[in-house]
Amino acid sequence: MEIPQLHPDAAAGVQAYRAKKELLAPLGLPPELPPDWREKALCKFKELLQQRRSLSLYMDICVRCGACTDKCPFFLGTGDPKNMPVARAELMRKVYRHHFTAAGGVSGRWAAGEELTDTVLKEWFTYFYQCSECRRCAVFCPFGVDTAEITMAAREIMASIGVAPKYVTEVIKKAHETGNNIGIPEAAWIDSCQFLEEELKAQTGLDIKIPVNQAGAEVLLVPPSADVFVNTDTMMGYARFFYAAGISWTTSTYASEAANFGMFLNYDQLKKVNLRMLDAARQLGVKRLVMGECGHAWRAAQAFMDTLNGPLDFLAPPCPEHICELAARYIRTGRLKLNKSANDGLTVTYHDPCNLARAGGLLEEPREILRAVVNDFREMPANTIREKTFCCGAGAGLLTDELMPTRMNGAKPRMEAFRTTGATHLAVPCAICKAQFPVAFKHHKIEAQVVGVMDLLGRALVL
Amino acid sequence: MTVGLLFISCVAMSTLFLSMALYVAMAIFLGGMGWRIYRWIRTPVPLKIVLTPGPQKFPGVLRRLVGELFGFRALAKADRSLWTPAWLFHVSLLLLFLGHLGGLVIPHLAQTTLGLNEKQFEDMAQVVGSAVGLLAITMLVWLLIRRLLLPRVRWISTFSDYFALVLLLLIIATGNAMRFMGGLNIIQAQRFVAGWWTLHPVAPPRDPIFAVHLLLVCALLIYIPFSKMVHIGGAALFSPTLNQRNNPRQQRYVNTWEKNNGNSTASS
Amino acid sequence: MTVVTLAGKQFEVDEDGFMLDGAQWTPEVAVGLAKTEGIEALTDDHWKVINFLRGYYQKFNVAPPVRMVCKETGFSLKRIYELFSTGPAKGACKLAGLPKPTGCI
Numbered sequence: 150m151e152i153p154q155l156h157p158d159a160a161a162g163v164q165a166y167r168a169k170k171e172l173l174a175p176l177g178l179p180p181e182l183p184p185d186w187r188e189k190a191l192c193k194f195k196e197l198l199q200q201r202r203s204l205s206l207y208m209d210i211c212v213r214c215g216a217c218t219d220k221c222p223f224f225l226g227t228g229d230p231k232n233m234p235v236a237r238a239e240l241m242r243k244v245y246r247h248h249f250t251a252a253g254g255v256s257g258r259w260a261a262g263e264e265l266t267d268t269v270l271k272e273w274f275t276y277f278y279q280c281s282e283c284r285r286c287a288v289f290c291p292f293g294v295d296t297a298e299i300t301m302a303a304r305e306i307m308a309s310i311g312v313a314p315k316y317v318t319e320v321i322k323k324a325h326e327t328g329n330n331i332g333i334p335e336a337a338w339i340d341s342c343q344f345l346e347e348e349l350k351a352q353t354g355l356d357i358k359i360p361v362n363q364a365g366a367e368v369l370l371v372p373p374s375a376d377v378f379v380n381t382d383t384m385m386g387y388a389r390f391f392y393a394a395g396i397s398w399t400t401s402t403y404a405s406e407a408a409n410f411g412m413f414l415n416y417d418q419l420k421k422v423n424l425r426m427l428d429a430a431r432q433l434g435v436k437r438l439v440m441g442e443c444g445h446a447w448r449a450a451q452a453f454m455d456t457l458n459g460p461l462d463f464l465a466p467p468c469p470e471h472i473c474e475l476a477a478r479y480i481r482t483g484r485l486k487l488n489k490s491a492n493d494g495l496t497v498t499y500h501d502p503c504n505l506a507r508a509g510g511l512l513e514e515p516r517e518i519l520r521a522v523v524n525d526f527r528e529m530p531a532n533t534i535r536e537k538t539f540c541c542g543a544g545a546g547l548l549t550d551e552l553m554p555t556r557m558n559g560a561k562p563r564m565e566a567f568r569t570t571g572a573t574h575l576a577v578p579c580a581i582c583k584a585q586f587p588v589a590f591k592h593h594k595i596e597a598q599v600v601g602v603m604d605l606l607g608r609a610l611v612l
Numbered sequence: 613m614t615v616g617l618l619f620i621s622c623v624a625m626s627t628l629f630l631s632m633a634l635y636v637a638m639a640i641f642l643g644g645m646g647w648r649i650y651r652w653i654r655t656p657v658p659l660k661i662v663l664t665p666g667p668q669k670f671p672g673v674l675r676r677l678v679g680e681l682f683g684f685r686a687l688a689k690a691d692r693s694l695w696t697p698a699w700l701f702h703v704s705l706l707l708l709f710l711g712h713l714g715g716l717v718i719p720h721l722a723q724t725t726l727g728l729n730e731k732q733f734e735d736m737a738q739v740v741g742s743a744v745g746l747l748a749i750t751m752l753v754w755l756l757i758r759r760l761l762l763p764r765v766r767w768i769s770t771f772s773d774y775f776a777l778v779l780l781l782l783i784i785a786t787g788n789a790m791r792f793m794g795g796l797n798i799i800q801a802q803r804f805v806a807g808w809w810t811l812h813p814v815a816p817p818r819d820p821i822f823a824v825h826l827l828l829v830c831a832l833l834i835y836i837p838f839s840k841m842v843h844i845g846g847a848a849l850f851s852p853t854l855n856q857r858n859n860p861r862q863q864r865y866v867n868t869w870e871k872n873n874g875n876s877t878a879s880s
Numbered sequence: 881m882t883v884v885t886l887a888g889k890q891f892e893v894d895e896d897g898f899m900l901d902g903a904q905w906t907p908e909v910a911v912g913l914a915k916t917e918g919i920e921a922l923t924d925d926h927w928k929v930i931n932f933l934r935g936y937y938q939k940f941n942v943a944p945p946v947r948m949v950c951k952e953t954g955f956s957l958k959r960i961y962e963l964f965s966t967g968p969a970k971g972a973c974k975l976a977g978l979p980k981p982t983g984c985i
Contacts, residue, residue, distance in 0.1 A: 152764075154763070155763050155764065155767060166895050198655070199655060200655070200656060200658060200869055201655065201656075201657070201658060202652060202655040202656065202657045202850070202852055203657065203661065203851075203852045203853070205651065205652065205655045206652050206655075206847070206850055206851060206852075209648070209652075209840075209842055209843075210840065210842060210843045210847040210851075211840065212773075212840045212843055213765075213768045213769060213770065213773050213840070214687070214694060214698065214765075215691075215694065215758075215759075215762065215764060215765035215768060216686070216687055216690035216691050216694060217690070218764040218765065218768065219691075219764065220690070230764070230767045230768075233764060233767075233768065235768050236767070236768050239768065250838070251838055252838045252839065259771050259772075260771075260772065261770035261771060261772065284663070287663055287853060288663065288686065288689070289686055289687070289689055289690035289691075290686055290690075291680065291684055291686050291687045291698075291848065292680075292843065292847040292848050292851050292854075293663055293680070293686070293848060293851040293852075293853035293854040294851070294853075295661065295663070295853050298661060315895070316982065319982055320982055320983055323982070323983070329983070330982070330983030330984060331942065331981060331982065331983035331985065332941075332942055332981075332982075332983075333940075333942050334940060334941055334942060336940055337940035337941070337942045337944075340940065341944075341945050341948070344945065344947075344948055344951075345947075348947070348951075373983075373984050374983060374984075375983060375984040375985050377945060378943075378945050378946065378969075378981070378983070378985055379945070379946050379969070379985050381945055381946070381947045408983075408984055416658070443984070451860065451861060452659065452660055452661065452662075452860045453659050453660075453860070455860060455861070455864045455865065456658075456659055456660065456860070456864070456865045456866065456867050457659075457867075459864055460864055461864075466861070467861050468861065469861075506664075507663070507664060508661075508664060509664065510664035510665050510666070510858060512665060535665075536663075536664065536665060548984060549982075550896060550970075551895065551896075580984035580985075581984045583984075584984055584985050
């Protein structure tokens with residue numbers, strides 16, 4: 150896509166709502182900005198520099214070569230130079246240089262350092278919440294500098310002084326209270342699953358179950374709770390698959406959420422939210438843990454779960470497994486009967502959610518499924534898929550209405566790539582993408598629908 | 613300006629000042645780099661965060677690192693018009709480094725290894741050195757122009773980005789000047805270098821450009837550990853996104869600082 | 881905290897205009913909230929959705945799945961978007977005095 154001209158401060162006015170004390174206190178964060186917030190923030194900064202090589206190295210080594218400057222969807226969509234990955238990271242580096250390097254102390258502004266002030270903090274809260282931690286920039290960096298890790302560190306520092314978005318903290322609070330981000334209590338979860346069983350019965354005439362809290366099941370499936378609330382076709386897709394594969398499975402009302410918004414706030418919450426599904430797996434005595442169609446859930450589970458809350462030796466490997474891996478394995482070994490023509494009339498293309506593709510290595514399995522269940526499957530341009538995929542524009546805690554201008558701008562590169570395919574359906578295994586794309590389609594005047602990968606598999610299964 | 617430089621170099625040449633400056637600069641360089649690298653290595657990597665699709669086995673990691681270090685592969689994916697000058701510049705810098713090593717530090721070994729006589733060796737050094745020097749200058753100018761003309765890159769550029777380019781430009785320009793003006797007595801230079809690194813410093817060649825060249829190199833050596841130039845320490849080698857195997861499900865990855873804290877959460 | 885006056889009474893709402901205390905909800909309040917969503921007059925179809933949402937919320941303390949809203953009211957999702965342009969989880973919940981649903985939706 151075309152690289153925009155620079156429009157300084159074009160996105161400066163788009164900011165998330167700040168969390169207030171009723172959301173901050175339950176997460177163990179200061180209920181308001183402490184009077185000595187600068188010292189506290191710098192102290193946290195120093196702690197993170199000592200705890201994370203990535204941060205310490207990435208503060209030092211960037212040469213500002215500019216390779217990343219035209220890679221970020223939020224820059225491409227807004228033209229705001231502070232949305233260029235290097236410039237975003239420089240918001241943090243300038244504070245690092247001022248407070249933590251010899252050069253910053255000796256030569257002041259020649260070293261391009263800046264003191265941590267109210268203005269800088271405001272800038273951080275704006276621009277580190279306009280980064281979806283999608284890591285596209287890192288793919289093109291000669292040193293592998295991962296802006297997502299810089300964003301995570303900046304957010305962790307802000308959280309430590311009570312500066313956090315309402316959206317992210319509210320979601321984490323609900324996950325602790327009810328087991329899921331939407332806040333669906335146990336009774337409602339059971340009722341919704343029964344409702345979907347009735348729907349499946351009406352569609353197929355079969356008694357396809359969506360079990361809840363079933364001890365001794367082989368598989369604990371942890372879906373994003375949005376699959377019960379809005380993306381119900383995906384939920385029914387899982388059910389059809391498990392039915393056809395003959396695998397006993399269950400959902401849990403203690404861990405009814407795959408997503409881990411802790412990753413968007415701090416290490417502490419990342420770990421706590423992550424622990425819930427292991428506790429649920431232990432309680433229910435399942436043998437395997439399978440993750441549903443959620444992008445960052447996969448990252449948090451696949452890459453971090455064993456480190457954070459392991460060992461996972463009480464579960465069978467691969468642990469955790471993604472539903473697309475499991476389904477692709479069953480397709481590959483010929484254990485599913487499929488009728489591709491059930492999806493005829495649909496022209497399907499596939500969006501790689503950044504956390505599945507770039508952070509989770511899940512590139513082939515969703516495609517394997519789609520090729521097996523759809524006759525007309527086509528790819529978007531090569532520089533916009535797989536590890537070079539463009540973020541939907543709403544990841545990492547950006548999926549909230551007050552950030553809508555940034556979300557719609559951030560979706561622009563993906564929308565343009567989609568347009569080139571002429572597809573009618575965009576298949577995507579991620580709840581955040583699924584919520585973002587219909588709005589983005591409307592905004593960018595595209596007539597198309599969003600579907601889950603498991604929705605399409607479910608339709609093609611001969612039961 | 614020229615008069616000033618001449619004055620400084622006269623002072624410099626009249627004593628052992630140049631040798632001493634180089635000792636100090638080299639000590640700061642080695643100490644600084646050692647300290648930086650030690651700090652990077654010492655800092656733990658709490659979570660396994662690899663750029664995927666990443667290699668699952670060690671040979672794959674090696675290939676990735678070699679590709680990044682010697683081929684600038686990520687940069688090639690990002691922007692060919694940046695990769696070309698950046699790669700050619702770094703290659704010419706490497707060749708210049710090897711040339712200085714062969715021509716000044718171990719001239720006899722280099723000469724016999726290559727099977728050349730003294731005249732041939734010097735001619736070769738003259739031709740190759742000049743060509744590589746010109747290539748380096750061209751690439752530096754390209755990078756400088758790019759930094760000034762491309763609005764995105766200009767926007768992110770700081771004083772230190774220009775300073776680094778200009779410093780390198782001056783070092784290589786003075787180096788080339790010695791070749792093209794033919795003023796440098798190569799034998800004297802070799803003697804100076806031999807004396808320097810065997811800790812028996814002798815007087816440098818009586819060439820003001822040589823003094824300027826060497827002092828600029830001293831400035832660069834001192835500058836490197838405290839600036840973005842620290843990346844010559846092999847940034848990609850230490851980068852956790854590049855130097856790890858992507859196998860968190862195959863092999864349990866342990867966060868050392870959590871283990872040390874008795875598995876309690878360290879942050880609140 | 882923002883305070884709005886609807887049907888002659890004052891209510892606290894969040895940044896997006898959702899009532900903070902759903903117990904204070906009355907049909908008159910819904911009429912007032914409709915204005916903030918650009919709805920001039922509430923029809924029977926609107927009320928059908930609102931009443932279902934409220935009934936479900938009173939029972940389960942959460943908004944119902946979108947599919948269930950369609951099924952129970954007999955409206956297609958398209959029709960619901962015609963009634964509430966920001967959709968069942970935003971506009972409809974707002975008018976029904978429910979808190980704003982949040983999560984990956």
